[in-house]
Amino acid sequence: MKARQFLNVVQRFGRGGLYTVSRIKADEQLFYGSTAEAQESITSAASKLNMSSPSCTFAQPWMDSMPRKPTPRLSFEPYRSDYSRLDFLPFYGRGSSGHGRILCMDSAGHTILCDADVRSVQPVPCLNEPKGDSPVSFSLTSTHTTDPKRAEALYILGRSASSHNSFNFEVLIYGDKTWHWVRLPPPPYVNDPVYDSTFIQSYTLLGDGSTICISSPPEHSPVGTYCFDTASRKWEKAGRWVLPINGRAEHVPELCNLWFGMAENSPHNLCALDLSNLDGAPKLLHEWQDLDPPEGWVQIRGSLLYLGAGRFCITKIFNIADQDTEDSTNGIAAVLTGVEVVPGGSSELQMIKHKSFVSYDDIHCVL
Numbered sequence: 001m002k003a004r005q006f007l008n009v010v011q012r013f014g015r016g017g018l019y020t021v022s023r024i025k026a027d028e029q030l031f032y033g034s035t036a037e038a039q040e041s042i043t044s045a046a047s048k049l050n051m052s053s054p055s056c057t058f059a060q061p062w063m064d065s066m067p068r069k070p071t072p073r074l075s076f077e078p079y080r081s082d083y084s085r086l087d088f089l090p091f092y093g094r095g096s097s098g099h100g101r102i103l104c105m106d107s108a109g110h111t112i113l114c115d116a117d118v119r120s121v122q123p124v125p126c127l128n129e130p131k132g133d134s135p136v137s138f139s140l141t142s143t144h145t146t147d148p149k150r151a152e153a154l155y156i157l158g159r160s161a162s163s164h165n166s167f168n169f170e171v172l173i174y175g176d177k178t179w180h181w182v183r184l185p186p187p188p189y190v191n192d193p194v195y196d197s198t199f200i201q202s203y204t205l206l207g208d209g210s211t212i213c214i215s216s217p218p219e220h221s222p223v224g225t226y227c228f229d230t231a232s233r234k235w236e237k238a239g240r241w242v243l244p245i246n247g248r249a250e251h252v253p254e255l256c257n258l259w260f261g262m263a264e265n266s267p268h269n270l271c272a273l274d275l276s277n278l279d280g281a282p283k284l285l286h287e288w289q290d291l292d293p294p295e296g297w298v299q300i301r302g303s304l305l306y307l308g309a310g311r312f313c314i315t316k317i318f319n320i321a322d323q324d325t326e327d328s329t330n331g332i333a334a335v336l337t338g339v340e341v342v343p344g345g346s347s348e349l350q351m352i353k354h355k356s357f358v359s360y361d362d363i364h365c366v367l
Contacts, residue, residue, distance in 0.1 A: 022070035030338025
């Protein structure tokens with residue numbers, strides 16, 4: 001799979017609700033020219049810090065600022081002040097030729113489909129029901145049609161039970177010359193009274209990408225892990241256990257057919273696991289520390305993007321309000337890190353860290 005060239009960076013400015021979508025070149029700002037060059041930088045940094053082993057170089061001074069602020073390609077503002085928060089969901093499947101299509105939605109369920117590649121905006125009907133903050137989404141591409149629009153679908157599921165609209169499930173599909181939302185059956189546990197304290201901790205696509213898998217932590221309720229077949233539109237319980245990751249896991253067939261995500265018990269660590277068989281609780285097979293943040297930085301959210309060719313972009317948002325720094329005006333810092341996973345000896349995988357940069361410019365998410 002060829003490495004993806006651009007990343008979509010969403011920034012939010014202040015509390016007024018202005019959001020912008022910009023693009024950065026991953027190969028220029030997050031990666032060295034080669035794996036060998038990245039390894040040389042690790043060795044050099046370790047030598048400068050008088051470390052005995054390059055494996056300790058994640059403590060190196062990585063506090064480089066974003067090389068240059070990207071020029072916004074699109075700007076958004078909520079049409080009502082009480083809907084000031086916007087969520088941005090990627091609408092492109094694995095192997096897609098373009099990665100600029102994004103669905104923008106507010107807390108009331110109003111949606112707009114935009115494309116950062118061509119700077120276009122297209123109205124889309126409102127959701128049947130709002131999904132709350134940071135909903136779970138999956139972009140799927142079908143191979144059973146020649147119409148590009150009809151081949152794509154965006155599934156959106158509310159993440160928690162914080163409101164009466166939570167956990168409702170819909171899919172955006174194209175038909176009759178327009179986009180429209182179709183209601184889907186919610187997870188079976190929604191009707192169980194113990195689900196009130198439940199939230200979706202981790203999620204991914206299984207198999208050929210047509211099966212949705214969600215997982216809720218057992219310390220809140222005995223929900224466990226469920227799978228949704230997009231063809232039959234039926235849910236099935238995989239087990240009472242929970243996936244040991246936090247957030248989205250990316251399936252990477254070219255890397256030993258494993259799934260990659262951020263470890264649930266170690267949110268600063270990249271990890272790999274095998275989800276090809278869910279007969280039992282999966283275990284982490286590999287775990288690597290990709291970042292050692294300054295003392296006092298508290299991670300509040302993070303995400304992982306697979307860029308192809310064994311390369312990943314890891315985004316982590318930190319609360320640094322209690323730190324003595326003049327760089328941030330809102331107490332928030334975002335760190336973007338480029339890492340590469342390559343085969344090692346004895347069928348092992350090795351993570352190579354490339355570049356990291358920190359931004360205090362209100363980065364909301366990276367898609």
